[in-house]
Amino acid sequence: MKLPIPLILLSCGFSFAMAQPNSESNVKEDIKALRAEVRSLNVRLERLERQLHSQPTQAASSSPAPLVSWHQPSNWYKVQAGMSRSQVESLLGKPSRVDRDVISYVTLIYRGQRSGSGHISGNVQLDPNDRVVEINVPVFYSPGN
Helix, strand or coil: CCCCHHHHHHHHHHHHHHHHHHHHHHHHHHHHHHHHHHHHHHHHHHHHHHHHHHCCCCCCCCCCCCCCHHHCHHHHHHCCCCCEHHHHHHHHCCCCEEEECCCCCEEEEEEEEECCCEEEEEEEEECCCCEEEEEECCCCCCCCC
């Protein structure tokens, strides 16, 4: 059975017209939900900002920040050949990077910025038995040098 084109268009238009109020109400519900979410986020933001502003600010002190353990030259001079990796890390802290080579040697690499010295880097090489065989102490500069 063939329906005339105007009847088909009319029925499509009727279907679209019937869908309009439903989708319009969905849009209104979505807008209402979004507004509620924005209100909720605003309340959360205000609470977080109050927390941030109520925390005491850290005033600049005349004493320098504490040094990272590997930034202290005296700790490097305590590292000795034959020490284990755990002994080294107890003196210098966790390395910045660990490299392993083909014959199972491990190099603990320590690098970063140090006030007064700029970028510094040192390393400790361990043999396959996890014992220190080589120590390369960073070059530390004293202020005024």
